[in-house]
Amino acid sequence: MNAFRSLLLIAVLALVHPPNSVSIAAPKTRDYKHGTARPVPSKRAKSSHAPYESKACMVCHNKKKRGRGVGRPKKNMTKICFTCHSELKRVLGKYKHMHKPVKAGCISCHNPHNSAYKMLLMAPKPRLCTNCHVSIKTSINLKVKHDAVTHGASCSNCHDPHGSNIEKLLLALPYDQCIGCHNTNNLKDEKGRLLMNYKTLLGKSKVKHSPVEGKDCSSCHEVHGSKHFRLLTEPYPERFYAKYSKEEYALCFKCHDEDLVKIKTSRTATKFRDGARNLHYVHVKEPDRGRTCRACHAVHASEQKSLVRAAVPYGSSGWKLKLHYIRTKDGGSCERTCHGIKPYSRNKR
Template sequence: MRTFLVICLGLAVSAPAFGGNSAPLADPQLIQWSHAPFETGECEICHESSDPQNPGPIVGTVNQLCFGCHDMFAESIADMANIHSPVEESCTNCHNPHNSSRVKLLNEDIPELCGGCHDDVLAIARNSPVQHQPVLAGQACLKCHDPHASNVKPMLVGLPYDLCVRCHGKDDMKDSEGKPMANLQYLVTHSHMLHGPVADKDCSACHLVHGGENFRMLLKPYPSRFYSPYDAENYELCFSCHEIDAIESQRTTTLTGFRDGSRNLHYVHVDKERRGRTCRACHEVHAAPQDHMIRDGVPYGPRNWILKINYTKTENGGSCAKTCHPTKTYDRTREN
């Protein structure tokens, strides 16, 4: 019997942590954390027998046992709108009831614990061409998700926008290549105009969060540079909400306000075989200091010099001054 038990326990350590792998750790070397009621050696607190060699089955269901002592914990999740289904099923999906090589009696490290069931998310986080550092580093998944229960779907520890600006509300954020990133919180609270989905605090309208295929983890492609040869496929992101013809029609009197008479100036600037200006040349995509999401200036060249756009809105059009070209004015009422 003794030999049998040891073999069992030996297996338990290396087997995947899910589905009834709840035996005490066999190797004392591995034990970093021991649960108080197990430490006492009184197996009958939870099992039918007090014999440590053969404690028999547990008394009641796992969760009934745990809640018997962790009543405050039980109360704290009872009122939550969403309870994580493995928690309802059994605490032993993630915790060893006896001891563990990890804090909080966890069966696995984070993020592997989560990845054991959410392998799709873990694969995205690890293998995507564009990765998001917080998803795998440190507390990883727990920075944004509660493992037990939450009032915000999907199991979030805060409202999505608030979560993003916890980090993206700082001035010194850098991307994976070391380039400075905008302080979104500052932009949103100090801008004259917010982009529709940003005003709705819906970052997910454009960004994935665990990792993605496209520049900046965008849902759809958008060029990464200031100049880009025009190809509608590169602008799928913008065209998923905005009219493609407002950019592609050479002439129009209805599709865009950025026209001189019927000459479509969006077409003139963007739709070029070689050095087409990408939308960022004139628009700040999250929030901007001027009407029509026009930015004050654009970072340019290797040293990120700021080029002032000097945009002025007029009743029937507007003008841009002395930066990319001498002052030019557009007027929608012009006959041409």
């Protein structure tokens, strides 16, 4: 093929498969205008603005030409807000990232008079935010929900609604936020199962999975909500035993080569082999219902190399099965757990 034709082909392919089409979709935000920010009846008000309470209507309104009541609101309303909220103005001026609607005007989120919600908000969170952020609305309605989003300050648990020096308007770096909440022994998921204490776990473990070492929890977890178990970004089997398919393990194979498990005999696909016999294949793929990675690996961190775990939680009671893994120079062995002593050696012919 001549150079011109191959260039043409690349151009056509780029049209059919734009280079970024498989990566994260751009956040879907829609223009949204809450209703007119007129005063709400005082018995419904949960918050009220000092200048409104003190009837200083003319701070923000022009005089009405004729009749009773107030005239139209003045122009440059944000500037008027800043005459009293100078501290916020100062802080906003220092932020590297300003939230776009703040530039457009404070009344896209605040009622300048009073409100049926806290902080003069035009709507309660998360609705205030998801009215514009429609893709986040989709995420938080998925099957697996995150308490971080649905409880407390909701979106403001992690984002500053006005601006921030950290990308995505975050209050702290993502990893510090995760560890900031996942640092207790009594956090439970919605089914009442205890979650691990990540501060302790990551503090004491000698070996950390590379993305965890890189403090990138988001490489495997969605924050807002997910259709996959444990808020995972891709499918991963929920149970101890599962019939093998590449799709079921999409999470691991996003970064690892499937050959690790897929090829029956190989001297290169994995170090977990006896001679050329691939023991990942033996355990994960060969049986009708293979063992999932968690049977041997801790996915966040572990005491031993290769993230091999000391014990495996088995069944719903949380009973732990000891693994007794011993590493050798060219292999290793597992003892007295699932089977008798079974050594493996990569050098075996």
